[in-house]
Amino acid sequence: MKKTILLAAMAVMMLAGCKENETAFVLPSAGELVLYRTDNMAASGAASSADTLKALGINAVSIDFRYIADGDELKRAISELHKRGIALLGCADVDVASAMLGCAQAGLDGFVCGMSDSLSLDELGSAVSDARSATPSKLLMIADATSQELFSAGFDANISAEFTDSLSAVFCRDSSALKMVIADDEEYAGVPAGKASLRYVPDSVMNIGGGAALAASAAVIVTRGGMIVRQGQKNNPALRRLLRINAAEPGLHSSSMSSYSDNEAYILEKISGEERYLLVLNVKDSTLAVPIPDSWRNVPFTNLVTGKKGRTGGRMPVTPYELRILKK
Numbered sequence: 001m002k003k004t005i006l007l008a009a010m011a012v013m014m015l016a017g018c019k020e021n022e023t024a025f026v027l028p029s030a031g032e033l034v035l036y037r038t039d040n041m042a043a044s045g046a047a048s049s050a051d052t053l054k055a056l057g058i059n060a061v062s063i064d065f066r067y068i069a070d071g072d073e074l075k076r077a078i079s080e081l082h083k084r085g086i087a088l089l090g091c092a093d094v095d096v097a098s099a100m101l102g103c104a105q106a107g108l109d110g111f112v113c114g115m116s117d118s119l120s121l122d123e124l125g126s127a128v129s130d131a132r133s134a135t136p137s138k139l140l141m142i143a144d145a146t147s148q149e150l151f152s153a154g155f156d157a158n159i160s161a162e163f164t165d166s167l168s169a170v171f172c173r174d175s176s177a178l179k180m181v182i183a184d185d186e187e188y189a190g191v192p193a194g195k196a197s198l199r200y201v202p203d204s205v206m207n208i209g210g211g212a213a214l215a216a217s218a219a220v221i222v223t224r225g226g227m228i229v230r231q232g233q234k235n236n237p238a239l240r241r242l243l244r245i246n247a248a249e250p251g252l253h254s255s256s257m258s259s260y261s262d263n264e265a266y267i268l269e270k271i272s273g274e275e276r277y278l279l280v281l282n283v284k285d286s287t288l289a290v291p292i293p294d295s296w297r298n299v300p301f302t303n304l305v306t307g308k309k310g311r312t313g314g315r316m317p318v319t320p321y322e323l324r325i326l327k328k
Helices: 002-021 043-048 050-055 071-083 096-105 121-133 148-153 162-173 178-188 212-224 237-248
Strands: 034-037 060-064 087-092 110-113 140-143 157-159 196-198 227-230 256-259 265-272 275-282 288-291 300-303 309-311 315-318 323-327
Touching (some): 043 050, 087 096, 096 110, 121 140, 148 157, 162 178, 162 212, 178 212, 212 237, 212 275, 212 323, 265 288, 275 288
Parallel strands (some): 034 227, 110 140, 140 157
Antiparallel strands (some): 256 265, 265 275, 288 315, 300 323
16 A cells, blocks of 8 residues: 555656656647647657757647557657657547547647547547547647538637638639638638637649748738648748748737738738838839838838848839738
8 A cells, every 4th residue: 555655646746747847848839839740640649850840830740540659759758859849649540539638648738639530529529529528738739620610529620711712722723812711711711719720831822932931931920820831841941931921020929910912912910019111012023112011111120031121112012922021
């Protein structure tokens, strides 16, 4: 009996020690997620990549549920990632109810749920509830599907359809930049407060060249503050550059947003306290003279993309697919 009590006390002390060492880790909200989505990464790979992920401002990474069996390796991965403010999520697209529960019990920070096993909405809701009940920690539950009904099943985020499709239409099929504004408004009209529709740049846009990848990535991450970095995109120089800017400027994540976009340019103002940002994005393969909003005329600024300083006029010349992120 005494031995049992001693063992129990030691377990509590060990758990308390782990939690004390990880008090600095704060689980990102759904709207702040910059998720590196690989689906075939093991825990050891996530741990060895921790410094690179942190340098890019990535705050969550997913690993395949099949690779979490090694308890010591998993604990080390969680510890290394948490030290750097990065959440570790599991992912699976088969037997997701069991995988979801297993990830929660193993100490992961959440789950990316594939829908290939076609569980009903009620079954998914029960699976999410069971996973949350299995741990006292908060979990980020992401549905790898576009249906907004999934929020009612307890998911914190789904995968964007409308805005992501609008990027292809604008950059690949020469649609108006206003299509992105309309898609953003319509998509988030169905997203409950505190939830998110995670967006990514399609490979068709990433491969255009000439600055399109950087411009489209900025549209994704500045508009609502979060994105999915898909496998293979992490090494794209334009995206890496944008992710570093995003990590260095938390004011860009502000929900206070005004659009001054027109057919040819995607223009957003973001306000966070005393900080003012203006995103100017030429979505066309031609040079434009973009009109500047009245409140931004004749003011000094720093272009966060180039580091150069200047002063605005009534119009701003921007080259094909050029991105400018101005800060007053």
